[in-house]
Every structure is written in structure tokens, then in C-alpha cells.
Amino acid sequence: MFAAYASIFAAGSLYTNMQVSHSKEIANFHIVGINYKKTDAAIRGLYAINPAQYQQLLEHARTVQLDDLFVLSTCNRTEIYGFAASPGQFIDLLCSQTNGDRDQLLEMAYTKSGEEAIKHLYQVGTGLDSQILGDYEIIGQIKNAAKFAKNEKALGSFLERLVNSVLQVSKLIKTETGLSAGTVSVAFATVRMLERMVPDIRDKKIVLLGVGKIGRNTTKNMIDYLGVKEVTLINRTLLVAEEFASQHGLKYAPYENMLPVIHDADVILVASNAPHPTLLAEHLQNTTPKLVIDLSIPFNVDPAVAELEHISLVNVDELSKVQDETLQNRLSEVPKAIAIIGEHMEEFLYWYKMRKHAVVLKAVKEKLHEIHMREIQQQKNGAAYNLEDIEQVSGRIIQKMINLMAGKVRKETDKSDLYISMINDIFETGVNQE
Known part of the structure; x- marks a missing residue:
């Protein structure tokens, strides 16, 4: 098992590859961590992050070009969420600021990427992954951890939006289900x-x-x-x-x-x-x-x-x-909580796709505007006509074309990535979709 994890993480070692290059594509969104399921409190304590260590970790992250992440450290878990070329970069980052051994962490750590990493944060934030099912205190800890990273300018728009969605879902589950009902802490x-x-x-x-x-x-x-x-x-x-x-x-x-x-x-x-x-x-x-x-x-x-x-x-x-009988009652509420998470995670992923597409559509609009202005300029020495009227009409035509393309992309969600890629190639906008 150690060898398997080592092969996954080795490619991303911060110490062997100081120049980190990664895109903000969702496949490069990772979570690396340890929790109560596989480690006891003594081991978790070796990797716990206090506020001073958190600040130093974020400062060190910037030196190796990791600039969009946050760390969640509680009595039951230590986890790093963010963008990196490899989860192994987070392993090295965590070990650089704690007393924990890297080889030991490689053996015990779990890693999730892309949509699985997003789902994990929803489950943690709603208490589904807590040692005490439905623990509502964890959401405040996530909020504080993300706020700390934002104040240190280490939280990007993707993570900020995701954390806000998790906060909203946690509140909904708290009010609409009995997952956190009763007193258990x-x-x-x-x-x-x-x-x-x-x-x-x-x-x-x-x-x-x-x-x-x-x-x-x-x-x-x-x-x-x-x-x-x-x-x-x-x-x-x-x-x-x-x-x-x-x-x-x-x-x-x-x-x-x-x-x-x-x-x-x-x-x-x-x-x-x-x-x-x-x-x-x-x-x-x-x-x-x-x-x-x-x-x-x-x-x-x-x-x-x-x-x-x-x-x-x-x-x-x-x-x-x-154990308390309260926990048994909470178990029956888990399916309701999972359904709420699924609905809002789908909305978040839709936002992510539309956000990525919006960059291309904006570039296409600028390209069309460039063509439009060039054509207008070429006609200025030609036959006499009302230039202002022509500019207004052609400007409306450009916007209608953009609206038409955007509407098609929104309607055909299964093909939206393909459509936006074709539009990007056709107009040679120069936008990197990653």
C-alpha cells in the first residue's frame, strides 16, 4: 500500500520540483488528509496545524506557486483542499510545517480529486464524515479556515464559491433534516x-x-x-x-x-x-x-x-x-442530507462550467467586435451612409450572435464543453480553456 501511495505522490514533491505548474481545471482540485478513521489522536496531533503554523504554511505555499488552498485542522482531521499539479505537493506542504513524518503520512493519507474532492468537502461540512454523525461545529471550523486563507490572499474564486455553497447546504440540512438533532458532542x-x-x-x-x-x-x-x-x-x-x-x-x-x-x-x-x-x-x-x-x-x-x-x-x-440513542435517530436522516448535497453540488458544477464558458464567449464577442470595427473602418472612405446607425445595428447583431451561442451552450449541457471548444477554435480567441 505504501508503494502505491508513494508512486502517486512522488511526482508532486515540492522539494524535487520547485516550479509548480498546474491549471485551475477541476481535475487539478485535490484534497489530502488524515482523520479519525485510520489514525488515533496521538498521530493526528503530529499533523495538527495551529494558527501560527497555518500562516507559515500559506507563506511557504506561495514560494512554490501554490496559491489557491485552505487547511482544515480539527481534533478529528487535518486536510488540505486546493489546486495543485499533484496531491503529493500537499503532502510535502503539510510536513514542512508539522512534526509529522512524510513516509508515515504517505501511508496513512487519503486523497481525492475533482468531483470526488468537492463531494468530500460537502460531506465534511454537513457532518456526514464526522466522528460524531451530524456534528454541526465542523462547519464553523471550515468557515474560519477558509476566512483565514482568504485574509492571507490564498483563497481563489473557485474555493470561495465552493465553501459558500457548503455553508449554505449545511444550513439547509440543519433546518430541513434531523441530522444534527439532539445533543451529541x-x-x-x-x-x-x-x-x-x-x-x-x-x-x-x-x-x-x-x-x-x-x-x-x-x-x-x-x-x-x-x-x-x-x-x-x-x-x-x-x-x-x-x-x-x-x-x-x-x-x-x-x-x-x-x-x-x-x-x-x-x-x-x-x-x-x-x-x-x-x-x-x-x-x-x-x-x-x-x-x-x-x-x-x-x-x-x-x-x-x-x-x-x-x-x-x-x-x-x-x-x-x-454512543447515544441520538446517533441512531440521526442515521435515518442521512438519505435526506445526501439528496440535498447532490442537488446543490450539481448547481455548483453547473456554475463552474458556465464560468469557464463565459471566458470564451467574452473573447468571441471581442473578436466579432474587432471584425465589425475593421469592416466599418474599410467602408468609411466608401459610399456615404449614416455611420452611427450602421454601428448600432452591427453591434446588436454581434450581441444576438453571442446570445444565440450562449443559449445553445446552456441548453445542451451534455455537449456544452464540445460546443465551447469549437467556438473557441473557430474564432481563434487565444483563450486557454484550462
Whole structure:
């Protein structure tokens, strides 16, 4: 399998071919990525992209003439979408900014091109490809990833239009189907696991290390569903912990005082979202038994913690296995979601074809106008006539011819590429249809 992937990707290595040449033809639109289906959280963490790395990746992409792409990096996946001569160029691009090994990525990565790549983005954006079916948070992550690329001038018109279509489809599926109905998320799965593993959770002392979005959502769920009150918040920026604690009647402590607080805890939730482990095995030596739940990607709990006999360690991969009856209900909504995706993907592909044809039709109009003006010029020294009237009439004739050709192309969609190619050749417009 490795050899097969290697042969596909090798042709596109950025390091062996620095001058990248590719057209914006749909066949050159690719997605390369890894996700939860084939890799565990530890491996995904090696290829995760934080904002600083994202900016550096886009800057590096420009140096190798890759200028129309965006990167989606979440706890469950890292994917690059964009135009390139070969998917292998994205492999090298990703490895240039992460700690992951290129050979390992070649073996684990999946790649899709053309319409399959477009369909994949629709499925990801609507939660059909999520670890938790119908996960609605992913669409916000796609929106932010594309916005970041656009601000860095790395998002072309094709990708921007595609992302906007995916956003629209996601909203339709959210409102017209039950694919995202019910409460299922990492935060909620944490609550269900606590409910199962710690029956008397209300009486336990809980510490949340990292008061970001996931940490806040998990804490709110624990309060709402489990009725917990003994929660202490710890965050590197103390003000963040203080504000959230005051809103919900919780305790907070400075990051510098972490050790005595976690020693006294029964349950520790780690959502610090740091590039390196925050909670180490040495922090938990000679303490009372504890349940530690790592909600971060990459892992923020040192793997050595799992070797401590008095500590039970759970990570996001294990949390995602927590099934809920909600997921079964969502499965019945999948066909409706697929139908909506199919309809809007067809509209997007039609836009793409018409956009490509419009360039040729514009060039044909200019060519006809050139012929028209040349004929007018040749007649200026001939018999007397009203030049303005002739110019208006001939201009209308040119536009009617263009409208006639455009109408035929729109009507005969199966033959539209052939027609537009013939028109392009006949008038020798010089337009490259790729």
C-alpha cells in the first residue's frame, strides 16, 4: 500500500520540483488528509496545524506557486483542499510545517480529486464524515479556515464559491433534516462517561485545566446534566478563568498553584490546547486515585500518566466511542442530507462550467467586435451612409450572435464543453480553456 501511495505522490514533491505548474481545471482540485478513521489522536496531533503554523504554511505555499488552498485542522482531521499539479505537493506542504513524518503520512493519507474532492468537502461540512454523525461545529471550523486563507490572499474564486455553497447546504440540512438533532458532542460524551465511571460525581472535586471553548462547554454540560458544583478552573490567563467562574459560581486558581489543586482533585479535565503536554506524570506521583480526561489535540496529558496505577486516563478517541440513542435517530436522516448535497453540488458544477464558458464567449464577442470595427473602418472612405446607425445595428447583431451561442451552450449541457471548444477554435480567441 505504501508503494502505491508513494508512486502517486512522488511526482508532486515540492522539494524535487520547485516550479509548480498546474491549471485551475477541476481535475487539478485535490484534497489530502488524515482523520479519525485510520489514525488515533496521538498521530493526528503530529499533523495538527495551529494558527501560527497555518500562516507559515500559506507563506511557504506561495514560494512554490501554490496559491489557491485552505487547511482544515480539527481534533478529528487535518486536510488540505486546493489546486495543485499533484496531491503529493500537499503532502510535502503539510510536513514542512508539522512534526509529522512524510513516509508515515504517505501511508496513512487519503486523497481525492475533482468531483470526488468537492463531494468530500460537502460531506465534511454537513457532518456526514464526522466522528460524531451530524456534528454541526465542523462547519464553523471550515468557515474560519477558509476566512483565514482568504485574509492571507490564498483563497481563489473557485474555493470561495465552493465553501459558500457548503455553508449554505449545511444550513439547509440543519433546518430541513434531523441530522444534527439532539445533543451529541465531545463535551456531552464527557458527561456521559463521567456519569458511567463516577456515579457520585456531584460530590467529587473536579479541576478544569484550560478554559477554552471545549473546556467551557464541558463545564456547562456537567453543571446542567450532572449538577456538579465543586469545579475549580485553572488557566494560564487568570482573567479568563476568573470571568467564567464568576458567571457560574465556580472556583478558580492561578496556573502557578496548579499542583496543590490537582492533588486534591478526584477528576481532572485537561483542555489546555497547548502544543506540548501540560499535565505530566510527575505532577500526579503519590496522589490519591484520579480520573483524568484529555480533551485536547494534540494530547495535553503526558502518555506516561497512563502508566500510573492509581490514575485512569481517557482521551478524545475513547470519548467519541460513547454512543447515544441520538446517533441512531440521526442515521435515518442521512438519505435526506445526501439528496440535498447532490442537488446543490450539481448547481455548483453547473456554475463552474458556465464560468469557464463565459471566458470564451467574452473573447468571441471581442473578436466579432474587432471584425465589425475593421469592416466599418474599410467602408468609411466608401459610399456615404449614416455611420452611427450602421454601428448600432452591427453591434446588436454581434450581441444576438453571442446570445444565440450562449443559449445553445446552456441548453445542451451534455455537449456544452464540445460546443465551447469549437467556438473557441473557430474564432481563434487565444483563450486557454484550462
